[in-house]
Amino acid sequence: xxxxxxxxxxxxxxxxxxxxxxxxxxxxxxxxxxxxxxxxxxxxxxxxxxxxxxxxxxxxxxxxxxxxxxxxxxxxxxxxxxxxxxxxxxxxxxxxxxxxxxxxxxxxxxxxxxxxxxxxxxxxxxxxxxxxxxxxxxxxxxxxxxxxxxxxxxxxxxxxxxxxxxxxxxxxxxxxxxxxxxxxxxxxxxxxxxxxxxxxxxxxxxxxxxxxxxxxxxxxxxxxxxxxxxxxxxxxxxxxxxxxxxxxxxxxxxxxxxxxxxxxxxxxxxxxxxxxxxxxxxxxxxxxxxxxxxxxxxxxxxxxxxxxxxxxxxxxxxxxxxxxxxxxxxxxxxxxxxxxxxxxxxxxxxxx
Amino acid sequence: xxxxxxxxxxxxxxxxxxxxxxxxxxxxxxxxxxxxxxxxxxxxxxxxxxxxxxxxxxxxxxxxxxxxxxxxxxxxxxxxxxxxxxxxxxxxxxxxxxxxxxxxxxxxxxxxxxxxxxxxxxxxxxxxxxxxxxxxxxxxxxxxxxxxxxxxxxxxxxxxxxxxxxxxxxxxxxxxxxxxxxxxxxxxxxxxxxxxxxxxxxxxxxxxxxxxxxxxxxxxxxxxxxxxxxxxxxxxxxxxxxxxxxxxxxxxxxxxxxxxxxxxxxxxxxxxxxxxxxxxxxxxxxxxxxxxxxxxxxxxxxxxxxxxxxxxxxxxxxxxxxxxxxxxxxxxxxxxxxxxxxxxxxxxxxxxxxxxxxxxxxxxxxxxxxxxxxxxxxxxxxxxxxxxxxxxxxxxxxxxxxxxxxxxxxxxxxxxxxxxxxxxxxxxxxxxxxxxxxxxxxxxxxxxxxxxxxxxxxxxxxxxxxxxxxxxxxxxxxxxxxxxxxxxxxxxxxxxxxxxxxxxxxxxxxxxxxxxxxxxxxxxxxxxxxxxxxxxxxxxxxxxxxxxxxxxxxxxxxxxxxxxxxxxxxxxxxxxxxxxxxxxxxxxxxxxxxxxxxxxxxxxxxxxxxxxx
Numbered sequence: 001x002x003x004x005x006x007x008x009x010x011x012x013x014x015x016x017x018x019x020x021x022x023x024x025x026x027x028x029x030x031x032x033x034x035x036x037x038x039x040x041x042x043x044x045x046x047x048x049x050x051x052x053x054x055x056x057x058x059x060x061x062x063x064x065x066x067x068x069x070x071x072x073x074x075x076x077x078x079x080x081x082x083x084x085x086x087x088x089x090x091x092x093x094x095x096x097x098x099x100x101x102x103x104x105x106x107x108x109x110x111x112x113x114x115x116x117x118x119x120x121x122x123x124x125x126x127x128x129x130x131x132x133x134x135x136x137x138x139x140x141x142x143x144x145x146x147x148x149x150x151x152x153x154x155x156x157x158x159x160x161x162x163x164x165x166x167x168x169x170x171x172x173x174x175x176x177x178x179x180x181x182x183x184x185x186x187x188x189x190x191x192x193x194x195x196x197x198x199x200x201x202x203x204x205x206x207x208x209x210x211x212x213x214x215x216x217x218x219x220x221x222x223x224x225x226x227x228x229x230x231x232x233x234x235x236x237x238x239x240x241x242x243x244x245x246x247x248x249x250x251x252x253x254x255x256x257x258x259x260x261x262x263x264x265x266x267x268x269x270x271x272x273x274x275x276x277x278x279x280x281x282x283x284x285x286x287x288x289x290x291x292x293x294x295x296x297x298x299x300x301x302x303x304x305x306x307x308x309x310x311x312x313x314x315x316x317x318x319x320x321x322x323x324x325x326x327x328x329x330x331x332x333x334x335x336x337x338x339x340x341x342x343x344x345x346x347x348x349x350x351x352x
Numbered sequence: 353x354x355x356x357x358x359x360x361x362x363x364x365x366x367x368x369x370x371x372x373x374x375x376x377x378x379x380x381x382x383x384x385x386x387x388x389x390x391x392x393x394x395x396x397x398x399x400x401x402x403x404x405x406x407x408x409x410x411x412x413x414x415x416x417x418x419x420x421x422x423x424x425x426x427x428x429x430x431x432x433x434x435x436x437x438x439x440x441x442x443x444x445x446x447x448x449x450x451x452x453x454x455x456x457x458x459x460x461x462x463x464x465x466x467x468x469x470x471x472x473x474x475x476x477x478x479x480x481x482x483x484x485x486x487x488x489x490x491x492x493x494x495x496x497x498x499x500x501x502x503x504x505x506x507x508x509x510x511x512x513x514x515x516x517x518x519x520x521x522x523x524x525x526x527x528x529x530x531x532x533x534x535x536x537x538x539x540x541x542x543x544x545x546x547x548x549x550x551x552x553x554x555x556x557x558x559x560x561x562x563x564x565x566x567x568x569x570x571x572x573x574x575x576x577x578x579x580x581x582x583x584x585x586x587x588x589x590x591x592x593x594x595x596x597x598x599x600x601x602x603x604x605x606x607x608x609x610x611x612x613x614x615x616x617x618x619x620x621x622x623x624x625x626x627x628x629x630x631x632x633x634x635x636x637x638x639x640x641x642x643x644x645x646x647x648x649x650x651x652x653x654x655x656x657x658x659x660x661x662x663x664x665x666x667x668x669x670x671x672x673x674x675x676x677x678x679x680x681x682x683x684x685x686x687x688x689x690x691x692x693x694x695x696x697x698x699x700x701x702x703x704x705x706x707x708x709x710x711x712x713x714x715x716x717x718x719x720x721x722x723x724x725x726x727x728x729x730x731x732x733x734x735x736x737x738x739x740x741x742x743x744x745x746x747x748x749x750x751x752x753x754x755x756x757x758x759x760x761x762x763x764x765x766x767x768x769x770x771x772x773x774x775x776x777x778x779x780x781x782x783x784x785x786x787x788x789x790x791x792x793x794x795x796x797x798x799x800x801x802x803x804x805x806x807x808x809x810x811x812x813x814x815x816x817x818x819x820x821x822x823x824x825x826x827x828x829x830x831x832x833x834x835x836x837x838x839x840x841x842x843x844x845x846x847x848x849x850x851x852x853x854x855x856x857x858x859x860x861x862x863x864x865x866x867x868x869x870x871x872x873x874x875x876x877x878x879x880x881x882x883x884x885x886x887x888x889x890x891x892x893x894x895x896x897x898x899x900x901x902x903x904x905x906x907x908x909x910x911x912x913x914x915x916x917x918x919x920x921x922x923x924x925x926x927x928x929x930x931x932x933x934x935x936x937x938x939x940x941x942x943x944x945x946x947x948x949x950x951x952x953x954x955x956x957x958x959x960x961x962x963x964x965x
Contacts (some may be wrong), residue, residue: 057798061639074815079798083638084805085631087655092623092631093585097631097794099619100641104795122631125624288509325615329583330640330793332617334760335733336582339607341754344579348751352393 003312018054026051032100033068038190038216038231039138043075045193046107046136049076049200053248061097061106061257062137065090065119067217069111069138091126091135095318099132101328102319105204107135112153116171120152123173127180127209134203134210137173138190140218141229142149148221159226172298173213176337178291183311184210185290186244187303188235191219198246198273199307205246206310207268208317209232215303242284242306245274267309273307284309364419365395366430366553368503372444372496373436375407380521381496382413383746385503388514390566393484393558395421397863398566398746399939404591404684410439420870423712423747423863427941429496430553431506433499434477435477441465451579452551454502456495473547480538484532494535501539508550511540511555539800562618565751569742570646572713572752573672574599576720577644578607581760582670584643586621586632588651591684592740593674596646602877628650631659633669638804639778640765640793642724649678649691652698652735659733661806662700663829665851666726666780667787668763672696672720672736674743679938686937687740689859690909695735698916702826704833706734706840711862712742714749715885717794721758722841728763730836731791739908741860741939743749762791771800779813780825787831833888842894847880853949854880854900857895858914868945879904879949884914887923897924902956908940 007257010024020272028049031040034098050060056078068086071084085093094108103316104225115123115137126135141154154166177185188196196214203210215234217223223230228237264274265285283289290309297304314320325332368385372378381402386398396414404407416426432450440455447453447547455461457474466472480494504514517538524527538792543549552947574596577585587597604618623629629645636643647655652673662669675691677683695707708723710716719736727734764784771777771792779802780789789811792800802813810821811828846869847854857865862883869881882896897903897918907914912931919926932948936942 008658058801061794074803079801081792081794082803082805083635084803084807086661086806089627089658091633091640093635094627095628096584096586096632096637097639098635099586100636100639100643101795104639121624125628130622172474193599219558222894250931291369319619322619323614323616324619325610325613329617330595330620330636331596334581337583337608337617339603341756343607343752344752347575348565351567351658 001336006229017051021051023047023051026057026077028078031075032071034220035129036219038140038309039200041134041190042046042081042138042195042214042216043072045196045200047076048197048260049204053204055105059104061104062088063094063106063108065114066109067111067114069109070114073109079350087115088189089122091119091122094133095126095129095131096131098318100330102132102297102324103328107204108133108135110135110137111141112137112141112151116152117172127177127182128315129318130183130208132207134200137175137213137263139213140215140216140222142218142222144218144221152350158228161221161224173211174294175291177211178287178309182211182309183208185309186307188303189238189305191231195240195243195305198244202244202267202273202307205267205269205271237302239302239304240306241282241304244307247272247274267311267312273310285311363556364417364558367414367416367426367429369429369434369865370413370433371436371439372411372413373409374403374405374409374497377493378435378496381545382502384500384514384517386415386746387517388509389417389555390561391513392510393561394419394555395560395748397423397748399425399498399743402685402937411438411548415766419558419559419560424865424867425939425941427943433503435499470764480542481535484534484538494531497532497535498539501536505540505543505549506547506551508554515741528793554812561748563751564748566711566748568744568746569713569716569738570596570674570744571599572716573720573736573738575603576717578603578723579754580642582642582644582724583617584619584636585639585645586623586629586643586644587647588623588626588629590648592676592744593646593648593672595744596672596674596836606825626654626659630655634658634662634667637668644672646672648673648674649674650681652691652694653681657698658704662733663699663703663705664806666731668731669733670723670727670736671733672738675737675739675776683937687737687939688914688935688937691737692913692917695737706730706732706836708734708736708841709858709885710736710738710742711859711883712749713747714741714752716829717752721965725761726839729839730788730832731763737859739809739860764788766790766792766800768796771797777802778811780809780811782828782953786835787828788835805868837888837890841870842890843885844883845880845896849880849899852879852901853952854882854896856882856884856896857905857906858884861908864940864942864945865906868949871942871946872949877949877953887917893923897922902930902952903928904930904932904952906945910935910936
């Protein structure tokens with residue numbers, strides 16, 4: 001599968017988006033992951049999300065670290081620049097890139113090893129800095145490329161393929177992000193494209209750091225009985241609490257406003273996320289409530305999926321805090337950056 | 353007319369050292385004295401020997417008054433202002449025979465600390481200050497200004513100059529100005545009444561500082577980053593580099609904020625560690641901003657992995673390494689040049705990096721600008737190897753001038769129009785035969801997209817595990833380093849070039865080497881001198897090594913790192929290179945160089961043959 005080239009031709013009947021581009025034009029290189037890998041489904045969801053958002057390919061920047069998940073940035077939107085950083089350090093590359101050009105859309109793809117072990121520090125601080133980007137963790141509880149060691153998200157009691165039992169408590173990225181003040185956090189499952197696509201779209205349009213923890217089973221090293229990150233286990237313990245629909249700025253919200261369980265949240269670009277709450281009492285804008293809810297479900301062995309928490313308040317994103325010029329820093333003409341000779345002469349007097 | 357007692361040669365040529373307690377506000381009094389001497393037209397250097405501490409540990413400040421304009425540390429103390437009881441006994445010992453010691457005589461002093469060969473001057477500073485001012489903190493601060501007043505009288509400083517400086521410092525706070533002026537006057541008057549003013553070691557007006565400034569290298573480098581058009585700075589605080597980012601930020605707040613909107617044309621990011629700092633710089637540079645990080649040795653160690661990525665994926669970035677004493681945490685507030693090898697070959701695998709070696713703050717300013725041009729032209733990391741002595745001490749430099757015609761060299765970045773004209777874009781193809789490929793920025797064109805990776809890639813930017821494809825890229829990177837040698841600043845040579853003996857050095861050793869040459873010339877020993885300003889070494893370095901029978905390599909580290917680099921990267925015969933090493937943590941003086949040259953000559957008498965005709 002990895003040795004054939006993808007044909008670039010596409011059938012004329014394929015539907016086009018607002019830019020006249022078909023889904024094929026949002027694809028990338030052929031995946032070299034194992035057949036049936038959850039990550040490939042996430043890639044498909046990203047393609048669908050970008051196509052649906054009428055995203056200009058060159059306006060997207062794809063970033064990743066090291067690992068199976070990090071390879072996937074090569075498999076979508078080949079018209080976007082990609083950056084495969086060193087292991088666990090993608091958040092810093094993304095932060096710097098975003099500082100230089102605030103106009104592009106940044107999507108980072110990482111895994112549980114890349115984000116929760118070697119890269120935990122960088123992930124935490126990118127969240128704190130509220131860098132405007134979507135950060136997807138393709139979470140399978142295991143190291144694939146190095147052949148099946150437990151990652152930091154592996155649950156206590158989870159069995160490795162060769163029988164070892166994990167004894168250390170897992171780091172849950174959703175709980176972690178809530179603690180760190182994340183402004184958008186969701187959980188989903190690679191097998192649930194209907195839920196994942198609108199979450200990705202909303203995350204891309206959220207102004208600030210949007211984290212989506214995607215449970216994405218590893219078919220080769222962590223899909224056996226005794227694993228808590230297998231397809232079977234995930235499907236069984238999947239608690240969809242908050243379904244989200246993403247609505248483009250121009251579209252009408254079709255869902256019923258009167259329904260107490262529906263909650264539209266307006267994003268900065270005018271688009272909206274409409275949350276369909278399965279638990280009417282749950283308020284995803286209340287961080288403390290979200291933390292309590294997730295913790296309670298986790299203690300019952302259930303993964304709450306959907307948009308867990310969203311905070312669209314102004315003034316918390318990196319550039320807002322920095323008061324960066326509206327023109328991206330990489331496009332400000334040199335003449336505006338250089339104080340000039342006269343200013344230097346005047347300054348020199350200060351050092352006499 | 354001033355009192356002309358004492359040998360005239362000691363006018364404008366002596367060292368005064370202040371022994372203080374860290375955190376007591378002595379810095380402003382000490383720099384007041386230094387600035388006053390500078391404004392009287394007399395060349396001066398100021399060196400701060402401070403502890404890694406906020407309050408309580410001993411700290412020293414050393415002012416060298418040098419009418420000859422030497423830039424190095426003198427290596428002796430003529431006048432000690434001993435204000436720290438804890439270090440008093442060693443401070444007494446440090447004064448040269450015939451020198452002076454000034455101490456606070458408010459409390460009795462142990463007779464064990466007497467020295468008959470120096471003049472000990474007691475001033476009841478604490479007593480005077482306590483008599484006129486209230487408040488413990490206030491008294492501590494004003495005692496410093498009072499000793500500045502005593503020195504002003506003893507050294508015959510121009511009181512108008514001193515007063516002018518005080519007004520500049522405290523002009524906006526009239527009450528503070530009043531109390532400081534009063535304290536200064538109390539010290540001054542006491543000295544005039546009770547002490548033999550002025551001392552034979554004194555200051556007289558000269559006209560040798562016109563067109564010059566007193567500035568530290570970190571401020572100069574930060575300013576250089578502003579003038580270079582750098583917009584993103586990411587860093588993790590570390591002594592002695594912190595003040596570089598403080599300066600950059602301060603200048604940006606002055607020059608880069610839109611007065612109407614408050615919008616800022618810069619971003620300074622305090623990272624969680626140096627790994628993140630360099631990552632942010634790479635991300636920003638990759639995305640088309642000029643970006644930099646200031647750090648010191650431990651930070652460079654942490655940045656190694658990303659530096660390798662920047663080298664291999666060819667991402668420009670500028671790293672200021674304000675070197676301090678290693679290994680490990682070492683002595684964070686002492687100076688050294690011990691990161692040369694670390695930076696030259698930073699990161700795993702085959703890597704080599706461009707290094708610049710500024711010798712003083714003036715060069716920090718200009719080399720900061722140059723570093724960005726080189727990084728973007730060559731698409732590679734550029735290290736500016738400053739050190740604590742340059743970075744944190746005040747140096748007398750020529751005023752910086754700005755060439756309005758300067759435009760940044762952004763290197764080979766394809767515009768949207770250029771991309772449109774291409775059939776296909778390939779990231780790592782050597783189209784111009786200079787080993788430098790073309791790059792594109794995100795957001796410009798889908799046709800120009802490529803994948804940046806630290807994994808094996810071919811010249812088209814694609815992933816590869818094919819040996820031949822891998823080697824094409826790796827071999828081009830080696831050739832790129834040859835290209836780099838043509839772009840980097842040339843070494844600076846002094847001397848006729850005909851002497852058998854040459855001195856080769858870098859960075860902040862310059863002042864000590866020049867002074868040594870001056871001293872040796874009085875003994876009719878003539879040497880040539882080459883100050884290397886960059887790595888890779890240019891042809892002129894090779895030529896200098898070939899032209900001299902013996903070369904003394906002067907540097908501030910234990911392991912002769914510059915000498916090692918010369919033996920690795922030039923064809924020089926190892927036995928020709930003699931090392932003079934200084935790694936005490938204090939800035940180098942000329943003495944070991946003078947002694948070293950004499951020793952080399954003693955071992956090889958043929959070298960004493962003065963110039964070949």
